[in-house]
Amino acid sequence: MRLSLSLLNLFAGMMLLAIPNLTRREILFAVPVPRGFRDTDAARRAVATFRMVVALTTALCVSALLLVPDEMLNAAAALVPLLLVGATGISFYQQNRKLAPAAVQHTRPYEAEISEAPDRLPGYWPMAFVPVLLFGAAALYLNANWDQIPERFPVHWGATGEPDRWAGRSFKGVYGPLLFGGILSTWFTLMLFATWFGSRRTRMRSVMFGGMMAIHLMLALLFALLGVNVLLRLPVWAVALAPMTVILPLIIVMVRKMSEAGEPMDPTPNECWKAGIFYYNPNDAALFVEKREGFGYTFNFANRWVWGLLAGIAGVIASTRMVLP
Amino acid sequence: MTPPRIRLDPASPVPAVRQIVDSLRVLLVEGQLAPGTPLPSVRRLAMELGVHFNTVAEAYRLLASEGWLELAHGKAAVVMPRSVPPAPDASWAEEFRDRLRGLAAQLRSKGIPAEQIAAELRSVAEGISR
Numbered sequence: 001m002r003l004s005l006s007l008l009n010l011f012a013g014m015m016l017l018a019i020p021n022l023t024r025r026e027i028l029f030a031v032p033v034p035r036g037f038r039d040t041d042a043a044r045r046a047v048a049t050f051r052m053v054v055a056l057t058t059a060l061c062v063s064a065l066l067l068v069p070d071e072m073l074n075a076a077a078a079l080v081p082l083l084l085v086g087a088t089g090i091s092f093y094q095q096n097r098k099l100a101p102a103a104v105q106h107t108r109p110y111e112a113e114i115s116e117a118p119d120r121l122p123g124y125w126p127m128a129f130v131p132v133l134l135f136g137a138a139a140l141y142l143n144a145n146w147d148q149i150p151e152r153f154p155v156h157w158g159a160t161g162e163p164d165r166w167a168g169r170s171f172k173g174v175y176g177p178l179l180f181g182g183i184l185s186t187w188f189t190l191m192l193f194a195t196w197f198g199s200r201r202t203r204m205r206s207v208m209f210g211g212m213m214a215i216h217l218m219l220a221l222l223f224a225l226l227g228v229n230v231l232l233r234l235p236v237w238a239v240a241l242a243p244m245t246v247i248l249p250l251i252i253v254m255v256r257k258m259s260e261a262g263e264p265m266d267p268t269p270n271e272c273w274k275a276g277i278f279y280y281n282p283n284d285a286a287l288f289v290e291k292r293e294g295f296g297y298t299f300n301f302a303n304r305w306v307w308g309l310l311a312g313i314a315g316v317i318a319s320t321r322m323v324l325p
Numbered sequence: 326m327t328p329p330r331i332r333l334d335p336a337s338p339v340p341a342v343r344q345i346v347d348s349l350r351v352l353l354v355e356g357q358l359a360p361g362t363p364l365p366s367v368r369r370l371a372m373e374l375g376v377h378f379n380t381v382a383e384a385y386r387l388l389a390s391e392g393w394l395e396l397a398h399g400k401a402a403v404v405m406p407r408s409v410p411p412a413p414d415a416s417w418a419e420e421f422r423d424r425l426r427g428l429a430a431q432l433r434s435k436g437i438p439a440e441q442i443a444a445e446l447r448s449v450a451e452g453i454s455r
Contacts, residue, residue, distance in 0.1 A: 107336040112373035114352060115328035116363040116401050200373055267335055268375070285371035285378050 001161040002073060004237070006065045009080055013058025016088045020047045022255060022294055026265055029095040030276025030293040031103045042102065046095040053091035057084055070160070077159030096276045107267045110200075121196060122209055128192055131185040131220030135178050138224040142174055145231055149174060153230050155325050161236070167325030174230060179323040181223025187312045188216045194309060195297055198287030200266070207257045208297055211250060218246040255295055266290040329357040333374040341376045345384035353393050353404065355452075363401035364394070 026032055028043055029050070037043050061080040068076045142149070146169075154163030155173070167173030192212050199205050222243055225232075229239055268289055272281035279289055282302040291298045299306040331348035333341060352358045364370070364385070371381045385402045388394045394402045425446075432442050 105336070107334075109332040109334040110374045111330050111332050112365070112370055113328045113330050114349070114358060114364060116365055117328070119369065198372070200375070266375075269335070283377045283380075284375050285368060286375065 001159065002065060005073075005077055005080075005159055006062045009065060009084065010058065010062050012081070012084060013054060013061070016054045016058070016084065017051050019054075019088070019092065019294075020050065024265060026106060027292055029092055029099055030273070031096055031099040032106050032265070032270060032292070033099065033102055034104050037102060042099070046099055050091050050095050054084075054088050057087040074159045093275060103270055105267070105270050106265045108264050110267070113201075119197060119201065121193075122206060124213070127213060128189050128216065130217060131181070131189075131224075134220050134224040135182050135185070135227075138178055138227045139175060141228055142178075142231065146174075149230050157236050165325075170325075172323070173325040175227070176323050176325045177223050178227040180320060181220060181227065183319045183323065184223065184316055185216065185220050187316050188212075188219065190312065191309060192216060194305075195288050198305070199289065199297055200286060202263055202266075202290075204263055204290060205297075207254060210257075211254045211296070214246065214250050218243055218250075268292075331374075333376065335375060341374070341380050342383050342387070345370075345374065345376075345381060346387050349384065349388060350391075350393070353388070353407075358404045360404050360406035362404045364404070366401060 020028060025038060026035065028038060029046060033043070061084055064076055065073070065080060149169045151169050152166050153169075153173075154165070155167045155176075156163065156165035158164040167176070192209070195212065196205065196209055199208075222239070225234070225239055225242065266289055268279060268281065268284070272284070273279055273292055276292055277298070278301055279292075279298055280301045284300055284302070286300055287303050287306055288297040289300055290296075299310070301307075329352050331345065331352065333344050333348070335341075337344060339347075349358070349364075358364075365373075367378050367381045367385065371378045374381070385394055385396060389396045389402070392407050393405060395405050396402050429439075429442055433439065
């Protein structure tokens with residue numbers, strides 16, 4: 001388990017090293033830069049400094065996971081991701097500030113079709129409701145095999161792979177993961193449609209919808225699997241790693257598709273980007289805009305509907321205490 | 326048939342509402358938006374053009390005040406049948422000349438010959454059917 005944790009964090013560190021490449025060429029550390037800027041000394045220095053910080057932190061974290069005594073492994077496993085993400089975030093922000101003077105305002109005219117034609121969803125949109133079938137089937141399976149469910153079973157595992165929380169054969173104990181999956185799925189469905197109808201009509205929007213749909217289905221599958229695992233008894237590592245088989249190819253496909261889309265950048269005003277990643281523009285009716293860093297979309301925090309969606313996330317998190325065993 | 330499109334340049338010194346009104350008026354005058362055609366909702370057009378809802382609502386109101394659009398609460402703005410009014414007295418020419426002078430000076434400063442500007446203007450004016 002110690003080795004798996006170390007390898008997982010090493011992998012995460014390597015992914016973080018790739019951050020400067022996982023974005024448009026006209027953006028570096030969330031700063032919109034002129035074409036060709038990435039070949040300058042200033043850009044190379046910024047990337048090298050960022051990567052050095054991430055590499056050193058990753059090395060430190062992985063060493064700590066390999067060397068700490070057994071009794072400290074759980075605490076180390078919890079702290080290491082925070083340290084890794086924290087150091088990456090700070091270094092990213094530092095490079096963002098350093099490159100800020102080189103920022104340019106990318107601009108292009110917005111275009112709009114003058115037509116009342118409805119904004120049609122991609123043909124596969126009904127798949128957003130597949131999770132209802134998944135959770136329903138899982139609940140029926142559990143109900144039909146109620147007597148075979150053990151009186152007591154593990155529901156949480158520590159970093160060492162040992163169970164550290166148990167539940168009994170009760171409604172909450174058995175159906176909890178499915179209920180939580182249902183709540184999460186409801187919120188995700190809402191987000192899926194809100195992102196489609198709340199952003200500009202671009203090819204990027206279609207790619208993003210497909211990606212979100214895949215994540216939505218993967219999460220539903222994961223929670224349905226977690227729910228029935230009390231009967232299937234699959235190894236916990238297999239259930240935990242299952243999402244990776246979807247997420248990794250998905251990242252590759254999405255990065256490729258978004259690069260292929262070849263659309264110019266959304267000319268959102270630079271001054272509306274706080275720290276390069278938070279968009280706040282009361283004069284833009286869009287709820288979601290293309291991200292400045294990475295690929296995908298982000299909220300327009302100036303729109304009050306966005307705060308409703310964010311309150312939904314808080315509700316999903318709060319529901320864990322009520323529905324999970 | 327491909328629906329007509331309008332553009333809005335966020336970097337332009339011309340206010341967004343003016344850009345929207347001018348672009349839509351061109352489509353209306355050229356007949357690309359026929360009477361009875363519904364326009365996109367304020368929300369959708371504002372989102373596509375990266376502006377506030379009020380900016381598009383104001384543009385629609387201005388065009389409605391010119392007699393181009395019919396606005397009804399909760400319904401799409403619709404293009405109205407509109408006949409060409411009789412030419413006003415000569416006072417229109419002064420304002421028109423002022424606006425044209427600015428545009429012509431801009432083009433002349435870029436080295437475009439006066440004859441070419443005049444030809445372009447004639448071609449645009451004659452191309453507008455109504």
